[in-house]
Amino acid sequence: MKRARIIYNPTSGREAFKKELPEVLRRFEEAGYETSAHSTTCEGDAISAARKAVERQFDLIVAAGGDGTINEVIQGMAEQENRPKLAIIPVGTTNDFARALSIPREILKAVDVILENRTRKLDIGKVNDHYFMNIAGAGKLTELTYDVPSKLKTMLGQLAYYLKGIELLLPALKPTKVQIEYDGKWFDDEIMLFLVSNSNSVGGFEKLAPDAKMDDGYFDLVILRKTNLAEFVRIASLATRGAHLDDKHVFYTKANRIKVHTEEKMQLNIDGEYGGLLPGEFENLYQHIEFLVSKDFIEKQDKIES
């Protein structure tokens, strides 16, 4: 019999998951999984719970929570051999991972999609010692996101939350001089921000890296060169429609390995969380984890040209 381990954050999404747990267990058991659950107790607990689940040779890990929890589960799995498959049940306030895999945001609907058992091996990003699934980046603008209270974040939704960020940023819209090496080539310029994207579901901007394919071994590297405020606002609005890549202020390429160096202090943002300071060495781990995905996801990915 196959064995599944659910790792869930009891505090995420107004504690919604706990109420559904008996029904979730019932559906997994009915689908032929002997299923047990671990409720996380604090920050970092999902990392060790995932590590243990790999050691105990579960066939499937189910991460239930927001992006923070899922990122921890990936940290716990990524370094190990014989990794189980990974399924995601979105319960948090930001669910970019789940959106990227087209997993529905209702718990039981997500379970049903998981139990359809469609899998895909997908790339995982690594920067320094951190793993990421969606995006990593840096720039004065991304640093600002830590200052926006999470309540505001929920109320305004992601896009508005970045726009609020822009408003707060007005007095300090300053470029940073960087040197970026990507697959043996060089970019050397003053930039507003750079983004290393694995998926195309990024902070509510679904079209920031519209051609990001999640199983091709490449990141989409998007760099916004130095702009003035008017240009910045114009490009941000183009980005909401995925029409920014041809703009002369935007540098866009695909790359497997990226090294970013700067003389200034620059904070990294990894899947929406603070991830240490640059320099950073980004590596795309080709088809590193096998995910349970939806039919929609497979159709969307297959439409993107490699």
Ligand SMILES: Nc1ncnc2c1ncn2[C@@H]1O[C@H](COP(=O)(O)OP(=O)(O)OP(=O)(O)O)[C@@H](O)[C@H]1O
């Ligand atoms: N029992 C717990 N008590 C407090 N914090 C916890 C607990 N279990 C996990 N955490 C931490 O809570 C963080 C945020 O949780 P998670 O991402 O699941 O949900 P969220 O806050 O609702 O959504 P999001 O992070 O997507 O905005 C996780 O990174 C994790 O470190």
